[in-house]
Amino acid sequence: MNIGNNQRFEIFIQSWIIHNVISGQLYVLFVISAVAILTITPQAFAVTGITISKGDSAGQDCVTAKNCYNPDVVTVSPGTTVTWTNADSVSHTVTSGNPSDNQTGTIFDSSLIRPSTTYSFTFKDPGTYNYFCQLHPWMTGEVIVAASGVTSGTTSITAPEFGSFATIVLVIAVTGIIALSTRRTIIQKF
Numbered sequence: 364m365n366i367g368n369n370q371r372f373e374i375f376i377q378s379w380i381i382h383n384v385i386s387g388q389l390y391v392l393f394v395i396s397a398v399a400i401l402t403i404t405p406q407a408f409a410v411t412g413i414t415i416s417k418g419d420s421a422g423q424d425c426v427t428a429k430n431c432y433n434p435d436v437v438t439v440s441p442g443t444t445v446t447w448t449n450a451d452s453v454s455h456t457v458t459s460g461n462p463s464d465n466q467t468g469t470i471f472d473s474s475l476i477r478p479s480t481t482y483s484f485t486f487k488d489p490g491t492y493n494y495f496c497q498l499h500p501w502m503t504g505e506v507i508v509a510a511s512g513v514t515s516g517t518t519s520i521t522a523p524e525f526g527s528f529a530t531i532v533l534v535i536a537v538t539g540i541i542a543l544s545t546r547r548t549i550i551q552k553f
């Protein structure tokens with residue numbers, strides 16, 4: 364093997380390594396993005412919050428304002444967990460069905476949701492779910508589970524979890540890119 368062949372071989376190896384390191388960077392970015400999307404998306408969109416407003420028990424003003432359960436109608440995708448938070452000073456319930464039904468609470472029934480506590484239910488099957496408060500039957504709400512439904516209403520993103528996870532992803536991405544770039548620079552020096 365003469366010098367010319369050696370040099371050609373070296374150039375070939377160098378370009379092969381550089382090419383693969385660049386591909387490696389893209390691969391790392393791709394994996395990180397995929398993991399980030401898969402992990403963040405369910406957290407960001409799978410929780411819908413409804414507030415039981417203060418004063419709902421006092422009168423029927425919330426019926427006129429349509430906010431006994433706020434928002435009173437939400438549209439979610441199947442698999443969404445809806446959380447009701449009782450911001451009132453008295454207990455309420457979240458009971459499936461209508462006050463006029465013979466049977467109520469067959470799909471879900473929170474029983475008493477005390478002030479400052481929550482009740483959650485995960486909606487798996489598409490459909491329209493009416494619910495009301497057993498203590499104050501004028502309080503009614505509706506959860507629409509649509510197969511192609513875009514989550515509407517108050518979508519609560521758990522900010523600290525989302526924030527710290529995003530930071531971790533960013534740190535991993537930056538570290539990975541720096542590590543790979545350093546390797547690439549060292550390789551190029553030879």
Ligand SMILES: [Cu+2]
Pocket residue numbers: 419420454455456496497498499502
């Ligand atoms: Cu109530």
